[in-house]
Amino acid sequence: MSKTKYSPSHFKEHTQGRSIQKMSLPAEVVLPLLQHTGAPCQAKVSLKDKVKTGQLIADSEKYISAPIHASVCGEVKAIEKRPHPVLGEYQAIVISSDGQDSPDAAIKERESPDFLSADAIRRIVRNCGIVGLGGAAFPAHVKLNPPQEKKIDTFILNAAECEPYLTADHRLMLERPQEILGGMKIVMKTLGVTSGIVAIEDNKPDVIRIYKELVDGKSIKAVSLKSFYPQGAEKQMIKTILGREVPPGGLPFDVGVVVNNVATCLAIYEAVYMNKPLYERVITIAGTIVKNPANLLVRIGTKIGDIIEFCGGLTEEPAKIILGGPMMGIAQYSLDAPVIKGTSGIIVFSKKETAPRPSHPCIRCGRCIQVCPMGLNPSQIAKAIEKGRFDLAEEYNVMDCVECGACSYICPGNSNIVSLVKLAKHIIKTGSGANRRTVP
Ligand code: SF4
Ligand code: SF4
Missing domain, CATH: 3.10.20.600 (Ubiquitin-like (UB roll))
Incomplete structure (x- = not known):
């Protein structure tokens, strides 16, 4: 069954034309x-x-x-x-x-930043408190230091910004391109990779145009991706661009890839060049x-x-x-x-925009399966959790869920699958209520 690329509206028109203030x-x-x-x-x-x-x-x-x-x-x-x-x-x-x-x-301009070793860059990034700014806030120095047995060959600059309403990365890409690409080169040097990809959704044609001109098209390529939610999820993006599938429970490292978002690369640039x-x-x-x-x-x-x-x-x-x-x-x-x-x-x-949507029993339409970027069966997972079968939910790879909300959004029964997933993850991680047969 081919995947449906169904997506919520972008709602980016409110701010995408507004420069950073x-x-x-x-x-x-x-x-x-x-x-x-x-x-x-x-x-x-x-x-x-x-x-x-x-x-x-x-x-x-x-x-x-x-x-x-x-x-x-x-x-x-x-x-x-x-x-x-x-x-x-x-x-x-x-x-x-x-x-x-x-x-x-x-905080001052660093002398000879281009001659720093990979270890020195990791130390600077750590000491400057840089974390992934796309939302997960994972410490950036850890991503820059993949396990030795993992051979990393590709770095992806995630410029998808697929969440509706958000345009901060879009503006950064337009207003700070040299520093962002500078940060990308620092990351590539630290990881020792020679292939970099700037991944941009096609609802940002202005950004695509600029980056296609700025990169050499060899060591760094700019690629345009179809806009759909959640295109920006790391594992989804790796599959779309490279056709590599991160295994259940795995990380991008496992398929030779590191992904960072736009603002993170800018922060890395500022840390390395300005000690900021x-x-x-x-x-x-x-x-x-x-x-x-x-x-x-x-x-x-x-x-x-x-x-x-x-x-x-x-x-x-x-x-x-x-x-x-x-x-x-x-x-x-x-x-x-x-x-x-x-x-x-x-x-x-506003109140009008958040009117409650009554939920109905699952009609087994399969839409949630079609949109899940992680290849999960959200309906099956939700049913297991509702029955208190956290062991089954784990078997169905609930821990791989990136909580993107696409399944809840598409569900005609308005099933709040993400809330159930969050609850199950918490119980599985902490062990609290692990023996319960019912949802607390
Ligand atoms: S919230 Fe989780 S289960 Fe639902 S579509 Fe996203 S990744 Fe899949
Ligand atoms: S989208 Fe909703 S109704 Fe359809 S299978 Fe999934 S949970 Fe059931």
């Missing part, structure tokens, strides 16, 4: 000690300490982790639990800005009730409420605010939750 400095930033995949950091500063923009404030000795840096210059006001956009609440370092924005002395830590990023603020939708360069730790206010506020009371895209993002309960490293956007929905 720099947001004014917030009065206060909230920097959770966990904003990446891996071990949390420990605070390296104390209450009332003065810090400079870009100064190291939290770190971990664990390999899979990434240090955190002050995103404004000012004073440590609190180290306490604060709203966290993914975890509900988490210990955070709160810094009040003095408005000066004086940078840490270590990851303390700011570009996000999209969109939604029909946002007065001035935008692509904004914001400091990590800026609160959602401050960003919405900077965009002129809302035209009506919001029904739902999502951090990230509408398909994979997370609904927020507090406007005090901050932007963290993996935040790609803030999408605001």
Whole structure:
């Protein structure tokens, strides 16, 4: 059965023509000690300490982790639990800005960056706290250091940005092409690969045109991909471009590939050339009730409420605010939750746009199977979870689900398969409720 390429509407017209704007400095930033995949950091500063923009404030000795840096210059006001956009609440370092924005002395142009060894580049990327900015926030130095037995031959620059509404990567590709390609070359050199591919969805013809002109077409090629959701999922992208299938439970490393997104490559470039830590990023603020939708360069730790206010506020009371895209993002309960490293956007929905959809029993239409980028049977997985059979769900490879939401979106019965998957993953990972036969 051939796969259906069915996709939600793009809704990118609100912001794709809007150049990146720099947001004014917030009065206060909230920097959770966990904003990446891996071990949390420990605070390296104390209450009332003065810090400079870009100064190291939290770190971990664990390999899979990434240090955190002050995103404004000012004073440590609190180290306490604060709203966290993914975890509900988490210990955070709160810094009040003095408005000066004086940078840490270590941030300066590096001499001879082109002669750095691969190990030196990994160290810089780690010390600058770079993580994957596409959403997963996986520490970038780990991706740059694949296991020795894996022979990596291809690097893919993921410029798909397939999530509806989000246009931050689109704008970065247009406005910072040289630095992004510079970051891509650093990654290729570190991995020792000679083949690079810039993968762009065909709903960005302006980006395709520019990159086809900028790359040599030999060591680096720009390819246009059909726009559909979730084209940007790593495993989906590898299959589309190279025809290689990442095995169940495997990683792109297993088929000789590393994938990074656009903003991550830019951050790597800035770390290597400027020794600039990851303390700011570009996000999209969109939604029909946002007065001035935008692509904004914001400091990590800026609160959602401050960003919405900077965009002129809302035209009506919001029904739902999502951090990230509408398909994979997370609904927020507090406007005090901050932007963290993996935040790609803030999408605001009105009551009309979020009217509840009643769910109906599965009619076995098979549409969810057709759209699943991981080749799973979402309906079968959902049924196993509903019966409390987490062992069966695991056998059906529930852990391979990338939580893209395509199955829930396409389901005529409005089955909320992703919520069931998230629950099952949590129970399988933590062992909590493993013996239960019913869904909690
Ligand atoms: S099962 Fe997971 S990966 Fe497959 S479509 Fe559903 S959410 Fe996406
Ligand atoms: S799309 Fe929905 S109704 Fe159709 S098979 Fe999947 S779960 Fe069942």
